[in-house]
Amino acid sequence: MNDRKNGHSRREFVQGVASGAVGIAAAGLCSNLVAAETTKPVPAGIKKASAEKITVLNPLGVPPAVNLIPQARRLDTLEGKTLYFVNDGYLGSDNLLYEFMDAFKAKFPTTNLVYRKKSGMGFAAQDPALWEEMHQKADAMIIGLGH
Amino acid sequence: MISDFATQEAEVATSHGMPGLRIQFFRGPVWGKTRDQLRRMIVEGNDPITNRPVMQELVEKFTTPLTDAEKRTGELKQSEGPATFTDTPDNLQQMFLEKRWTDFLPVVLPTEQRVEDMLKGTSHLPEEPLGKMTNSGVFKPWSYPVRTAAIAAVMAGCKPEYLPLVLAVGSTGMEGVSVSDNGFVSALVINGDIRDEIGLNYGIGAMGPFAHANTTIGRAWNLLSINGGNCEKVGTTYMGTVGNPMNAINIVIAENEDESPFEPFSVRLPGKGYKRGQNIVNLFSGWGVLSARNWKYDVWQEDMNFPQIIKDIFNDQSPSLFGACAVLSPPIANFVKDAGYDTVEKFTQWLMTPPAGQEPHFQNPNQLHIIVTGGTNNDYFSIGGLAYFRSVEIDPWR
Numbered sequence: 213m214n215d216r217k218n219g220h221s222r223r224e225f226v227q228g229v230a231s232g233a234v235g236i237a238a239a240g241l242c243s244n245l246v247a248a249e250t251t252k253p254v255p256a257g258i259k260k261a262s263a264e265k266i267t268v269l270n271p272l273g274v275p276p277a278v279n280l281i282p283q284a285r286r287l288d289t290l291e292g293k294t295l296y297f298v299n300d301g302y303l304g305s306d307n308l309l310y311e312f313m314d315a316f317k318a319k320f321p322t323t324n325l326v327y328r329k330k331s332g333m334g335f336a337a338q339d340p341a342l343w344e345e346m347h348q349k350a351d352a353m354i355i356g357l358g359h
Numbered sequence: 360m361i362s363d364f365a366t367q368e369a370e371v372a373t374s375h376g377m378p379g380l381r382i383q384f385f386r387g388p389v390w391g392k393t394r395d396q397l398r399r400m401i402v403e404g405n406d407p408i409t410n411r412p413v414m415q416e417l418v419e420k421f422t423t424p425l426t427d428a429e430k431r432t433g434e435l436k437q438s439e440g441p442a443t444f445t446d447t448p449d450n451l452q453q454m455f456l457e458k459r460w461t462d463f464l465p466v467v468l469p470t471e472q473r474v475e476d477m478l479k480g481t482s483h484l485p486e487e488p489l490g491k492m493t494n495s496g497v498f499k500p501w502s503y504p505v506r507t508a509a510i511a512a513v514m515a516g517c518k519p520e521y522l523p524l525v526l527a528v529g530s531t532g533m534e535g536v537s538v539s540d541n542g543f544v545s546a547l548v549i550n551g552d553i554r555d556e557i558g559l560n561y562g563i564g565a566m567g568p569f570a571h572a573n574t575t576i577g578r579a580w581n582l583l584s585i586n587g588g589n590c591e592k593v594g595t596t597y598m599g600t601v602g603n604p605m606n607a608i609n610i611v612i613a614e615n616e617d618e619s620p621f622e623p624f625s626v627r628l629p630g631k632g633y634k635r636g637q638n639i640v641n642l643f644s645g646w647g648v649l650s651a652r653n654w655k656y657d658v659w660q661e662d663m664n665f666p667q668i669i670k671d672i673f674n675d676q677s678p679s680l681f682g683a684c685a686v687l688s689p690p691i692a693n694f695v696k697d698a699g700y701d702t703v704e705k706f707t708q709w710l711m712t713p714p715a716g717q718e719p720h721f722q723n724p725n726q727l728h729i730i731v732t733g734g735t736n737n738d739y740f741s742i743g744g745l746a747y748f749r750s751v752e753i754d755p756w757r
Contacts, residue, residue, distance in 0.1 A: 276374065282425075319414070
């Protein structure tokens, strides 16, 4: 006997209805649970605790005071001035500064361009001899800050 | 200066008294490029922030007259803000998160009672100055008292008995996470009886987040760095290009002194005179460590020559910045001892000895470190680059 109904066998149909019934029943149970959850009142203690205010301590340390240093005076022109290009030692800084020097040379042919590599251990090391030299001779400085 | 550092450099300049410092930005990185590339990309290119020609901006920076703000002198006062905050716990958690006062995880909110309870872990007064952090020497230092470290310990979930160790670390001023774009990691190696006293794990999972003490102490170090030291703020006080997953709670190692055939790390430090059982925290920094199984010298066979494997991996480490550090499980440490190296000093001497006719890879035994921790359940160990920086006694902070 051909039990097929709409392309499905009777067995498949029954199984489908059964699982569907189970699914519907399960959904019904679940929806009842969901409904129960959404309508269950929040205990008063929990509601009060979440709305209650508390006081906490500031976790921050103390930031340093900042003593302002005014900027060095500006130049009216770079023509005829001495401009230092200082390399702090970071890889590639020399090549970049050489390219900037070429560009400045083309744009300001009367400007005296001086290249220096900062001495000392590490990029942040001081170079008092170079600072004194620039204090005496430089009108301006570009330092490549690699780190 | 490459433009990715714009926010940071503005903050550095301000911290050094020059909030209006004229900085020229361009597209980076610079190293690894030819002069032709640098000329086209940078010198003839635009400032990526303003989209204006770099050369034009440079000339303007030299010749445009100073503004009144750029001529200012005097003191720029900075404040940490009010001493307390009052709100609901949820709102406070959100505020702490938005202000970047956390490690992006919920914190234990530092109420006065909790901080007071935490401070019972030390005899030191809350207002006593503890340390300063300069974040790798780049920024002007933030300072913090004992109370700030106690607050960090509360937020991390520490118990009061952990506080002396947190204070010992905080007293050094060494940040939990360095600002460097390299993505360094910090580590603690703890020796002494305090390991058992506060429940530090030195068995299975020793280097990982598998014990309350290890996990919360590592976290407290970060929270103290973030809030006490103004560290770990992405874009200003943290620039790690790809980051480092070991930054989460740092590496917190308690040595397995009972199972190790060697003297504890602190006892071996030359010139310190530390004794076995004495409570010492040793601070390290570097790239971190990786399982030795990941190196090309890894084999898995009946007859294992672990000392030679360690030597081969060590000789593949860069000797330049952080040297080499091996974290050996007790079985591996005992392999080393049974091979004839009954002290770390002997083993280090052999590790440094190059094949005939070759130059030594490492010039100084202080570039190599051996730490013993972990379980006895297998023949595993880890190697990487971690340099020793300093040690601090913990007991003075009780």
